[in-house]
Amino acid sequence: MSQTSLVYTNEKHLKTQPRPLEFRLQITAAKTVSLVPVGADCLVAFDALSQAAIDSYLGTSSEFLAAALDATALGANELALLVKMNGQCAKLVGAKAEYWTADGATVVAVSSAAASALTASTAKNECAVGSAGNIAVKFKDLTGIDAATDGQILVTLYWVAK
Numbered sequence: 001m002s003q004t005s006l007v008y009t010n011e012k013h014l015k016t017q018p019r020p021l022e023f024r025l026q027i028t029a030a031k032t033v034s035l036v037p038v039g040a041d042c043l044v045a046f047d048a049l050s051q052a053a054i055d056s057y058l059g060t061s062s063e064f065l066a067a068a069l070d071a072t073a074l075g076a077n078e079l080a081l082l083v084k085m086n087g088q089c090a091k092l093v094g095a096k097a098e099y100w101t102a103d104g105a106t107v108v109a110v111s112s113a114a115a116s117a118l119t120a121s122t123a124k125n126e127c128a129v130g131s132a133g134n135i136a137v138k139f140k141d142l143t144g145i146d147a148a149t150d151g152q153i154l155v156t157l158y159w160v161a162k
Helices: 051-058
Strands: 019-029 032-036 043-045 079-083 089-100 107-113 126-129 135-139 151-161
Touching (some): 079 151, 089 126, 107 135
Antiparallel strands (some): 089 151, 126 135
């Protein structure tokens, strides 16, 4: 969804209206997805991420801790995304994930409000903006997602720019 440029006449709206940022993931095999369109920039994880993988993707040092994205936090039917925003995110309002089976008959939706930080070793729906302005989100209870070999996941982040 693209938005046209708009200059608000009420300056309070400029920094309070969240923008949606969507990532559409095509499930290609169990715990395997491809981004649609190709080239969208986020790191998707169904299983635990190491600190080295997090830091390498974001280009930061411990902005999000691996303990928040460990095997307990990312157990069965759970999903995490890291989004490199290059410092552009000032505030995260919330996030949602929707999973559709290939035939579109089954839809599972979960959402979360923003937290000040992701909780370590805990499976929960939460999202946070890091100290360098990047985003991390994790979702639980996406029933059937680990075994799915086809279908789509739509993740929408609601954020405010600096």
